[in-house]
Structure formats: C-alpha cells, structure tokens
Amino acid sequence: MSQNALIYFLKAPKEGDVKTRLAKSIGNQAATRCYTLLCERLLALEVDETVDRFIAYGDAQHAIPPFEGSFGLFFQEGEGLGARMQNAFRHCFAQGYERVVLVGADIPDIDAPLLNEAFDTLASHDAICSPTYDGGYYLIGFHATTFTPKAFKHIVYSQSDVFAKTLDALFPLVVAQGKTLHDLDTLDDLKALAFKASSSFHTYAQALLKTLPRISVVLPVYREDERLQKIIAQTRQRAQTASVEIIVVDTDERTTVDAVALENVRIGFSRQGRAAQMNEGLLMAQGETVLFLHADTLLPDAWDRLVEETLHVTCAGAFSLAIDDAHPWFRFIENAANLRAKLTRVPYGDQALFFSTPFLREQGGFADIALMEDVEIMRRLKKQHVPIVIRSETVLTSSRRWQQEGFVYTTLRNRILSFLFWLGVSPKRFIKRYRAHRD
Structure with a gap:
C-alpha cells in the first residue's frame, strides 16, 4: 500500500443538485453535463503511481457513472460539507495512509502536475490548501500527524471567506498555499474557462456558448x-x-x-x-x-x-x-x-x-x-x-x-x-x- 492517498470529492451528477448557480443561466441539463465532463476529466489525469486514488461519492442511492480507471470507492458521510470532508480524511487515515490530499471536481484548469506537486509540497509542510479566485479552495491536504478537524468546523462554505477562515483554523500549522485557480460556478466562469484548454469539457462548453444569445x-x-x-x-x-x-x-x-x-x-x-x-x-x-x-x-x-x-x-x-x-x-x-x-x-x-x-x-x-x-x-x-x-x-x-x-x-x-x-x-x-x- 502506498503512503499517499488522493481523494476525488465528487457529487452525484443529478440534475438540479450540481452547479445550481450555473444552471440558473444555462439550465439543469447543460450544467449537469458540464459537471459530469469535469469529473471525467479529473479522473483521467495521470497522477504518480505512488498515489492511491479514491472516489468519495456524494450519493449512495445514485448510480455512479462509468468512470474509467482504478479507484477505491466510499460514500461521503456527515451533515454538511465540512463534516463530509473531515470524514473523508478520517476514512483514509484509518487505513494507514501517511499523507492525504482531497480535491474537488469543478476546476477546469487543474492538471496532473499540480496534483503530484501537492504531495511533494507536503514533504516540507504540515498542510496544503489551494485557493480559488472566489475565496474558496479546491484542494486541501494533511499528514496523518497534522490533520485537524478544526479546518472544517464553523465555516460557511457558500461565502467568500472560506479560504481565509480555513487558514485561520489551521494556525499554527505550517501551511503551503497552492496555485490559485478558477472554479466553475457561473456562466461568466464558463465563458472565461471554455477556451483555455482542450478536453471534452472544453469542446462541449465552446459549442454551448455559441448557442447563447x-x-x-x-x-x-x-x-x-x-x-x-x-x-x-x-x-x-x-x-x-x-x-x-x-x-x-x-x-x-x-x-x-x-x-x-x-x-x-x-x-x-x-x-x-x-x-x-x-x-x-x-x-x-x-x-x-x-x-x-x-x-x-x-x-x-x-x-x-x-x-x-x-x-x-x-x-x-x-x-x-x-x-x-x-x-x-x-x-x-x-x-x-x-x-x-x-x-x-x-x-x-x-x-x-x-x-x-x-x-x-x-x-x-x-x-x-x-x-x-x-x-x-x-x-x-x-x-x-x-x-x-x-x-x-x-x-x-x-x-x-x-x-x-x-x-x-x-x-x-x-x-x-x-x-x-x-x-x-x-x-x-x-x-x-x-x-x-x-x-
């Protein structure tokens, strides 16, 4: 067993449950398709072979899409996003992993080097937290000996101060800050991100934008x-x-x-x-x-x-x-x-x-x-x-x-x-x- 575990923290791609702010503009079907393609893109990234990969899935009652690759699977547990992320870390640390990184699925610019670098960074830091431009974060990681539940308590994840409050909660740990990226929440985000790379998501987004008034x-x-x-x-x-x-x-x-x-x-x-x-x-x-x-x-x-x-x-x-x-x-x-x-x-x-x-x-x-x-x-x-x-x-x-x-x-x-x-x-x-x- 590797000492490193990477958790893909995914919601079930159900219409009306994912990318709800984006759906206000483009509809539930198109928003759900965007999220599904982002999940597929994330899971297809080739991370280092020394990293074991897990999907923490958001809905035990909903069928899991046929994602390609070899992944461990467990279901998210707990009331609220903070509790579910905390329990995902506990799940992996309980299996004996020394370093665990959790990443979200709605970041079109994320790539394999960034994921691999997160584990390299943990070698010289107590934790890593990588922000989004809207004040949240898309990646967080700990050692088994530095993991703290405080990082996930008393934080309202819909607000723009999530990253700042998480850093406050992590004090006095030595925390590395990863690259700041855009997440996909709104139509303006989609327009800004659609032409920055090439993937099935980007192709779909470009075609979708051409149909808009x-x-x-x-x-x-x-x-x-x-x-x-x-x-x-x-x-x-x-x-x-x-x-x-x-x-x-x-x-x-x-x-x-x-x-x-x-x-x-x-x-x-x-x-x-x-x-x-x-x-x-x-x-x-x-x-x-x-x-x-x-x-x-x-x-x-x-x-x-x-x-x-x-x-x-x-x-x-x-x-x-x-x-x-x-x-x-x-x-x-x-x-x-x-x-x-x-x-x-x-x-x-x-x-x-x-x-x-x-x-x-x-x-x-x-x-x-x-x-x-x-x-x-x-x-x-x-x-x-x-x-x-x-x-x-x-x-x-x-x-x-x-x-x-x-x-x-x-x-x-x-x-x-x-x-x-x-x-x-x-x-x-x-x-x-x-x-x-x-x-």
Whole structure:
C-alpha cells in the first residue's frame, strides 16, 4: 500500500443538485453535463503511481457513472460539507495512509502536475490548501500527524471567506498555499474557462456558448395583464437580430405567469420587489448584455444595435424617455425627466437601463432595497467614475401610473421620494407612499 492517498470529492451528477448557480443561466441539463465532463476529466489525469486514488461519492442511492480507471470507492458521510470532508480524511487515515490530499471536481484548469506537486509540497509542510479566485479552495491536504478537524468546523462554505477562515483554523500549522485557480460556478466562469484548454469539457462548453444569445432582456412583473404580451412581441420585432432572449421574473406568488400566456420566454421567480426580481433575472441572463425593461415600456426600433453600440464604449447606459399620451402635461414630464437625466447622469428604471452583464454581476447587481434601486446603482457607478451614456432615442412608457393616481400627485410624490432618498432616508420608511409597490 502506498503512503499517499488522493481523494476525488465528487457529487452525484443529478440534475438540479450540481452547479445550481450555473444552471440558473444555462439550465439543469447543460450544467449537469458540464459537471459530469469535469469529473471525467479529473479522473483521467495521470497522477504518480505512488498515489492511491479514491472516489468519495456524494450519493449512495445514485448510480455512479462509468468512470474509467482504478479507484477505491466510499460514500461521503456527515451533515454538511465540512463534516463530509473531515470524514473523508478520517476514512483514509484509518487505513494507514501517511499523507492525504482531497480535491474537488469543478476546476477546469487543474492538471496532473499540480496534483503530484501537492504531495511533494507536503514533504516540507504540515498542510496544503489551494485557493480559488472566489475565496474558496479546491484542494486541501494533511499528514496523518497534522490533520485537524478544526479546518472544517464553523465555516460557511457558500461565502467568500472560506479560504481565509480555513487558514485561520489551521494556525499554527505550517501551511503551503497552492496555485490559485478558477472554479466553475457561473456562466461568466464558463465563458472565461471554455477556451483555455482542450478536453471534452472544453469542446462541449465552446459549442454551448455559441448557442447563447447576445442580449438578455429582463422584465420584472407584478400583476400584469395581456399588455405584457404586446411588450414582449414588440421587443422581438424591433430588434435587428434574433440573438435576444426574454426573461420574465414573477414573484413567488406567481401574480402574472399563471394569468398571461407567455411563449418563447424564460421564466424565473423571486420574492416580491423589483430589485430582487431584477437580480434574479441577472443571475439567469445568458447574454453579454442585459437590459431591464418595465412591463409597460416599448423599446425603439433597432434597440439592440443601439445598446451594443453604446456598450462598446462603456458598461452602462439608458434611453431617453417618452410617454404615450398627447396631453401637454406629459411633454413637460418628459422634458423635465430627460433634462434631469442629462444633467445628473442618473437615469431612472423606466428608461430601460442596460449594462454589460459581467460588469453588473461584478457590481453585485442592484441593491436589495425596497425602492430607488435604479437610482442607487447609477449613483454607485458615478462614484466609480463609470461613464453612463443616455441615448437620444426614446423608449415609450405608459401613462397609466399618472392616469390612475393623478398627474400632480404622482409627479410630486416621485420628486419627494427622490429627494428623501438623496437625503439618505431608507426606502423602507417611504415605500407605503409608493402605491405601485403595495400589494
């Protein structure tokens, strides 16, 4: 028996259970296929013959794919990821191994030299821990005499401080830090990793990316009616290309999608609130560009070309505003809104805000606030000196809010709420004044 054991820590490739964040964008089937191919690639790496290999499998009830090679097999045990990893180490150390390294399966850039070097590194260190760029780690290893359960306790593995907290838990051991690599969690990760090497995973990922749309249009909805169908149809008709996807994000109460027949759209759900719904749409978006459209707003002709032209020179933009009513009062509102946006560079949500998708994700999306999420994101970008382009072409928004609630009341209310937000008042304190957001 060798003194070295390598644990491949694998989940069962069941749709809906693996790569769930990636599945938000590309679907469960494609995400599961990506994970399966990564497992196959990892297990095919030729590690040193002095290393015994084990698969620690995540589901005793699920059939194990026919992976090629010679591996020991045992099933993960324990409540939570930390406990399962701890028990995997205990399993191998109980068999008499002196050095054990555990590695995850969702790292497309991992290779055999890196795995072999982990054991070489352990010769002069108490432990090794190799980080991912998102703050986690993909590999960890110990000697039998230096193994400590503290490395796996009181750590929330979904957060970005996993690697840092693990290093803290390992003190005072002498810990080597391996090469930092990207793991595969999101569509942006897939796009960044797909063309970096050659394997069945990379071939599949490249082919998959070629099928994705260039632009994602997100419509957060709440108690909408058949007018939504017109908005969706005209959004498609007014685009110059077919490389557009429509994402309708309803609330968890399904206030719209069960009442309105929708075709050729992707549907998502979140808790009620425009910011939460738009962030869900951002997670789902497949396009390099994402546009957020109110359910009562029509985009201009060739809007997709206009958006892509803008995002060649910046990361954020919007259209000017027009209102679908001939009353002179609305010309005043339009002119005032467009002048305000031009002077402040802070367009509102009814102007169809659009962004580079990776850029907005890096920003963390919209702030999780009750109102004014559109103002907040633009003010945030201004502080970072991000150019915000407001195009002269107009979106056409419905006058229904003003007609339902009154010209003067709606206009004054919106101005007062904007002023309060500018003063720093929390939107939670004045949301009840905004009737459109109440149940």
